[in-house]
Amino acid sequence: MTPHSRFLYRTMQLIRVTEEQLARCHARGLIHGACHTYVGEEAIATGVCAHLTKEDAVFSTHRGHGHALAKGMPPFELIAELFGRKAGCSRGRGGSMHLFSPEIGMMGTSGIVAPCILQAAGAGYSAMLRKTKQVGVAFFGDGAVNNGAFHEGLNMASIWKLPTLFVCENNQFATEVPFQYAAGNPDVASRAASYGMPGIQVDGNDVAAVSQAAEEAIVRARSGGGPTLIECKTYRTRPHAEGMGDYTYRTREDVAAWRERCPIKRYRAALLAAGEATEAELNAIDAEIQAEVARATAEAEKAAWPDAADATAHVYAPARSVGPAAVPDESRPPISYAAATLEALDREMADNPNIFVFGEGIGVRGGNFATTAGLFSKYGPERLRDTPISERGFVGIACGAAMTGTRPIVDFMFIDFINDSFGEIINQIAKMQYMSSGRLKMPLLMRGCVGIGHSAATHHSGSYHSIYSHIPGLRVVMPSTPYDAKGLFLHALRSDDPVLFLEHRELMSTKGIVPAEPYEIEFGKARVTRTGKDVTVVALALMLHRVQTAAEQLEGEGISVEIVDPRTVSPLDTGTILRSLQKTGRLLIVDEAFGPCGIAAEIAAHAADAGFNDLDAPIKRLNGAFAPTPYSPTLEAAVTPPVEAITAAIRDLVNE
Amino acid sequence: MPIAITVPRLGWSMEEGTFSAWLKQHGESVEPGEMLFAIESDKVTMDVEALDGGVLYVPADAPQPGERVVPGQLLGYLLAAGEAAPDGRVAVTPRARRVARELDVDLKSLQGTGKGGRIRERDVRGAAPKKPQQPVAQPLRRTIAARMMRSTQNTAPVTLMRRVDATSMAAMREQDKQISYTAIMVKLAAQALEQHPLLASRWEDDSIVAPSGTHIGIAVDTEHGLIVPVIRDADQLSITQIAARLRQLVQAAHARQLKPEDVDGGVFTITNLGAYGVEAFTPILNYPETAVLGMGAVQWEPVALGNGHLVTRQQITLSLTFDHRVLDGAPAARFLQTLAEVMTTALRSGPHA
Known part of the structure; x- marks a missing residue:
């Protein structure tokens, strides 16, 4: 034979x-x-x-x-x-x-x-x-x-x-x-x-x-x-x-x-x-x-038999420690939110030949939101890969690539599009590290826009962070400033976990001071963006900016607002939120997404449990309307909480 | 005012009926004309409309659906926004409850300022007896506190007191006001320590460590608290030099400009409370040193001479605290004796010696 x-x-x-x-x-x-x-x-x-x-x-x-x-x-x-x-x-x-x-x-x-x-x-x-x-x-x-x-x-x-x-x-x-x-x-x-x-x-x-x-x-x-x-x-x-x-x-x-x-x-x-x-x-x-x-x-x-104590091991890759965050260099001119992540991406692609990007129009065109501008000429078509409109397909291909030694980035443009690949994300990508008992890594970064604005109507405006944060094995990141965007993006690029990096469409062109050098911001570390003593308000992305405006207005009325930006929805830094609640006794969560089963409800549940004895008023939520996003500007404006609704909610909470 | 909702009489003959269901929920807001609840008499089932508006409040003991009820029986209330429920239950926030526990405030005595009379943290704090604010001590105060505790917990202090003749000392100071009693005592102590080095050594891990030099610390009272700068190699300095150095150090201490080398390395400390009229006291050891010398006030006193005559002399009480772990009472007393001798002999050479 x-x-x-x-x-x-x-x-x-x-x-x-x-x-x-x-x-x-x-x-x-x-x-x-x-x-x-x-x-x-x-x-x-x-x-x-x-x-x-x-x-x-x-x-x-x-x-x-x-x-x-x-x-x-x-x-x-x-x-x-x-x-x-x-x-x-x-x-x-x-x-x-x-x-x-x-x-x-x-x-x-x-x-x-x-x-x-x-x-x-x-x-x-x-x-x-x-x-x-x-x-x-x-x-x-x-x-x-x-x-x-x-x-x-x-x-x-x-x-x-x-x-x-x-x-x-x-x-x-x-x-x-x-x-x-x-x-x-x-x-x-x-x-x-x-x-x-x-x-x-x-x-x-x-x-x-x-x-x-x-x-x-x-x-x-x-x-x-x-x-x-x-x-x-x-x-x-x-x-x-x-x-x-x-x-x-x-x-x-x-x-x-x-x-x-x-x-x-x-x-x-x-x-x-x-x-x-x-x-x-x-x-x-x-x-x-x-x-x-x-x-x-x-x-x-x-x-x-396996040890029952290991039942939840390997959901995520072991945590990586990161260096100190870079100090913003005030002498550097401000750059946009999109440019901040582009800096991180360019730098990391130069260092790591295993990184490549999938997306529609991310090649020569440089991305719908200039997320890959100028990279095609540097790194070529194999690493800046324009795709057919086959979201489920290329997300699944990215999954297989991540399992076999490369580090794909899916630039999905709008989160509404990537919902076509929901099964690949929650059945495959999120579970692969766990099901392989940590022997496979899943260094896959999926990034793109969320959020309502510009009359984009209902298929270019979703805010689905809560849905994805329900799934073990995924990281869900939602930066609100160019500085955070760069640091969190670089951390995502070096993470072995699958990350949904969600960029609010209305923030893409906002500018801020961003250090030129690479720096990472760890997931699960909230930032207190304003200190105050009367009310804690938790908000992400665009809502954070509205809350800041509301807080400035209320300062004149003698209401002192503390604002917490969780920065990542999964993992969620409940510790920082609870510490703030301990100080103020009042909690409002403002989230553009739908209320039921959302991240605001999740935060409220943590506060009602671990922060019960600190509560001096009912926990309040302000969410987007429970309706698809309409097109007409008057209708569109009616489905997200405006600044006036936020100030009213804070005033109301102080009087509870 | 809460508006009571009661069972209506459905027709003349109704004596009893069955409460079927609420058509609004507890906490829901109700407009006049909206259907509020359903009730069943023997003959008919009827949806009953609200005559008034408000927030529906259903007490916990109100009739349940299916229960027999009689006309006029209370079913619930319609409350104005923020109005307290009429059944005597007082809402208290969890935080107010916690603070009431901490401050020992009786919640029953309080009138809440929150919605519907809810008791909040501010109501509890407002009712709590006012305690004077105790500011946290300054860092130097806390350092001193810690060092004093360390000294009393780690040493075996004994204080000896002795009156000695201060006439020569007073005379020297009289000639030159720039020279303080403390400066003179630094010089005298340095000389006495040469003969009794044990008092300048320290106890460390069951052994006695000899002094590195005759570095003598001086307790200085500043507005921030006690600080002990050190005059290094005091045995090699004249009284004038010591006095000059001491003035520098005191000035720096008040200005908080002492450098680490100005306060480190002392082997013996002198503390002088004489300026305040104190005669004798029990100084605390400047840990890990072995001895500290307290100076009392220099005073004219009558002294009986051996021949029976009474004269007046300038006297001072020296209070020596020593660590009994390092040496015993007699050698410490001998140090005081030496000091008393040099106070008369040594000063004959003048301030520049």
């Missing part, structure tokens, strides 16, 4: 035996959640991974056991993971659907069907930028190809010629929904033509055919020829998940017929027929695998 044919046979058999063992373990109650087996589809993972090294990055879906094993994961780590043990590949955080072993290039499987397509393209982007000859590979089912991520991911991989393989395992059912029914064009490979890339259809139960097609595609990818879509026609001969009924949507006869086309049986026969292997050789491999899997199962059953 050649090493190649031995790998193919052995790997398929390892997957089969492990899966059958897991099915038994599921029946015995050793597996606590879902268990999606790969029985019948072994040839695909095996044929593709035969041409990958551990530097190549594999991404897959809920049916990922086979990909993990073919990529080199020991069966013990897989079994222990499904048993929920600490020695499992994801340290017990994932189970069947979330397998992570970045050490061998198994970058993760997901319970959502299509993000792997984008992440593999992102790995391809990292490889292209760093010129490493790695490839990114996505394994996904037919259920993913009718998802927008397929369209956006393949299109961008094609236009940027990313070294990526898209391997569709067409097992003909998305859970129970037949692909023939769900697809207007059920020929997946032919869809490649829509994106201008080669589309190849192979018999997914013929490991030699898969191997050959994959080899050609991988050679093409490594040599700069761009991505390939390979459709592997196959069938899973076990139910969607262990324990589920199987014959409501397909027949016993169909399943029996596909069992006859078992890829392992076929390859064994072919090896024997060609005289490439003897029965004895193959039996020896079978016996060795049986023993290995039996041993792995026994060890996994004995393996230790």
Whole structure:
């Protein structure tokens, strides 16, 4: 046997035996959640991974056991993971659907069907930028190809010629929904033509055919020829998940017929027929695998449980300490908020070749808000990458890139646009560090405008900071001055956590004193922007400026207002707010966003709890109206709290 | 005035009914003409409209939906904005409650100034007995306090007092008013310390550390508090030189311009309260020094001579506090004895010696 044919046979058999063992373990109650087996589809993972090294990055879906094993994961780590043990590949955080072993290039499987397509393209982007000859590979089912991520991911991989393989395992059912029914064009490979890339259809139960097609595609990818879509026609001969009924949507006869086309049986026969292997050789491999899997199962059953105290570890990367903040140089002319972040970005891009920017019009044009002005000519098109209007796609690609060693920035222009990628942000980006138990980093900065103004109407004016701050794993930053913007932006650029950097549109051209040298401002450090003794007012971004005006007016009436700018919504510096409340006894929170479940409610809850005995009046909130943003100036002005409403609220609070 | 909301009589025959529901919520504001609550008699269910406006206040013990009620029974109140509820409950802010606890103020005695008569922090503070403000002590005062405590806690002080003849000292001062009693005593103490170095040494980690030189500190009273500048190598200076140096140091002390080297390294301290008529006192050791010499007032006194005659002489009381850990009473007394001797002998050489 050649090493190649031995790998193919052995790997398929390892997957089969492990899966059958897991099915038994599921029946015995050793597996606590879902268990999606790969029985019948072994040839695909095996044929593709035969041409990958551990530097190549594999991404897959809920049916990922086979990909993990073919990529080199020991069966013990897989079994222990499904048993929920600490020695499992994801340290017990994932189970069947979330397998992570970045050490061998198994970058993760997901319970959502299509993000792997984008992440593999992102790995391809990292490889292209760093010129490493790695490839990114996505394994996904037919259920993913009718998802927008397929369209956006393949299109961008094609236009940027990313070294990526898209391997569709067409097992003909998305859970129970037949692909023939769900697809207007059920020929997946032919869809490649829509994106201008080669589309190849192979018999997914013929490991030699898969191997050959994959080899050609991988050679093409490594040599700069761009991505390939390979459709592997196959069938899973076990139910969607262990324990589920199987014959409501397909027949016993169909399943029996596909069992006859078992890829392992076929390859064994072919090896024997060609005289490439003897029965004895193959039996020896079978016996060795049986023993290995039996041993792995026994060890996994004995393996230790994870420590409950670690349940919230690795949500964020370890904190970085930063140097002292720079002192504003009064002799330097003031610069704008947008220019302040541009200074930080330019400086950091010069120092760190792994930083690149995705966005619409951020290349030659320099960004809608001049956020990348002048950078294209310095750093070129690969690092200042104009994108199609495919927010979900490029955010998902940025996720894959961040997982594989680069530091993407998504310049999304308006937060309303990036809401199209909400699932990528909260399901993938926010969770990746935790689910990989801190073995993956997520240095991804998403920046752009929020806030109402200029009659931008409802799709260019959102303030969604509260929604994102609800999600563990994200940092949400909202600076109110050019000085803070630069320091927080640089901190975000050096952070290993995903950061939403939200810039109020009405502040972009405001000016302030900003030190020329680089400096960082840590997240979670509020700033008391004005000291006072009667009322504490907490506000962010544009509202902070309105509160400052209100406070100046009230000073004449003898009302002394203390103002706290949290600067970051997540993490939230409740300590500074509570200390101020301790002094004043009164708290008003002014936030442009909607009231219900918002950051103002969150701050009020902290104050009512930890600051209860300091309260000398009810906690008050002033929020934007609970309505979409209207266009007409008279309507627009009616949905955010004006200065007069803020002064009235403060007066009212003093009289409570 | 709170407006009472009561159960109406729905028709002549109604003796009892069932309260169905509020159509407004507690705390909600109600306009006249709005439907306020629903009530059920034997015959009909009726929504009852509000005749007045206000904020609906439903007492905790008011009838619950489904309860039997009789005409005229109280259901709740309509309050004007900010009006207190009529059922005697007084609202108090959590902060006011806390402050009342801290200042021991009885909340029942207070009239609140907040909305609806709510008691606020200012109401509690206004009712609390006024305590005089105690300003935090100045930094120098706090330093002195800490040093005095350290001295009394870490030493074993004993004070010896002795009257000595000050005639020569007074005579020297009479000749040159620039020379103070303190300056003279610095010189005399320096000479006496040569014979009794134990009094200039210090106790450190169970051993006795010899003095680095005869550096004598002088307690100086300034408007900010006590400060002790040091005359270095006093044994090598003449009285005139000591007096000049002392004047410099005192001036600098008052101007708060002493440098660290002006106050560091003392091995023995002299403190003089004689100018205020004090005769004897028990000075506190200038830790970690071993001895401090207190000077009383120089006074004319009758002295009985050995031959039975009575003469008047100028006398001074010296108060020597020493650390009993370093030396015992007798050697300390011998130091005083030496001092008494040099007070008569040494001064014969004049102020320039």
